Amino acid sequence: MMPDYHWHTARCGHASGSMSEYIMEAQRQGLIEVGFADHIPMYWLPEEGRNPGLAMADEEFPFYVQRVLSLRETTPVPEIRLGVEADFIPGSEGDLKSILSTYPFDYVIGSVHYIDGWGYDNPDLMHEYEQRNLDELYALYFEQLCAAAKSGLFDIIAHPDLIKKFGHRLAKPPLDLYREAALAFAEAGVCVELNTAGLRMAAAEMYPAREFLVECRKKGVPVTTGSDAHQPEQVGWGFRLALELLKDAGYSEVALFRERNRTFTRI
Ligand SMILES: [Zn+2]
Numbered sequence: 001m002m003p004d005y006h007w008h009t010a011r012c013g014h015a016s017g018s019m020s021e022y023i024m025e026a027q028r029q030g031l032i033e034v035g036f037a038d039h040i041p042m043y044w045l046p047e048e049g050r051n052p053g054l055a056m057a058d059e060e061f062p063f064y065v066q067r068v069l070s071l072r073e074t075t076p077v078p079e080i081r082l083g084v085e086a087d088f089i090p091g092s093e094g095d096l097k098s099i100l101s102t103y104p105f106d107y108v109i110g111s112v113h114y115i116d117g118w119g120y121d122n123p124d125l126m127h128e129y130e131q132r133n134l135d136e137l138y139a140l141y142f143e144q145l146c147a148a149a150k151s152g153l154f155d156i157i158a159h160p161d162l163i164k165k166f167g168h169r170l171a172k173p174p175l176d177l178y179r180e181a182a183l184a185f186a187e188a189g190v191c192v193e194l195n196t197a198g199l200r201m202a203a204a205e206m207y208p209a210r211e212f213l214v215e216c217r218k219k220g221v222p223v224t225t226g227s228d229a230h231q232p233e234q235v236g237w238g239f240r241l242a243l244e245l246l247k248d249a250g251y252s253e254v255a256l257f258r259e260r261n262r263t264f265t266r267i
């Protein structure tokens, strides 16, 4: 069995459907364990610099948490976990730490969505790629990814090669960067996320790429799964392929989280 630990909600401003609809879709598919992991408010920016189309406002956050906890109370199957997708922003670790300690999360998914303030995965900012050297960009991206893992703030590292989202790829797969990142994950004790959203994007494959996932397995990095659903129809997206890829990469179990403690279940 594989959990779907990466669901957004309409609160983030770019997802749709009610939270109950996500759960009903999970029930229909027979998922055993799921979790909401909506975007954390943009804590690193002053209020006026935040975009309500990217993440919920500070004052919404307690209501998000309350809603997940109450759904958990009233839903026998699937098991519902309280997660959050939190941006890693170098220099703002202290602020993030204090926000994370405020709520009873089952897991925290750490994401690198920004490179020196550029939201490289935002379709509205895609033109910036034309100004960039792709090799340098990948190196910068992976540097931040490793720093995120080492920060100790996260249980899971999200979509670890999201930089390929719009199809910007290097001439050859960056195996050295994959190895370095897998080693950083292993040393930090974080889990890697197999995220199926890449199947819906120009990347046309999951995050991470097969070679990257294999490096993670070789280094003993645990794995967990998420669809990154932004609408109920995306719950469990591509999970059959994800299961095949996991087995193909040599994984026989996936990580589950409760109160930020990790256990494993066979796939
Ligand atoms: Zn993300």
Ligand SMILES: [Zn+2]
Pocket: 006, 008, 085, 228
């Ligand atoms: Zn997400």
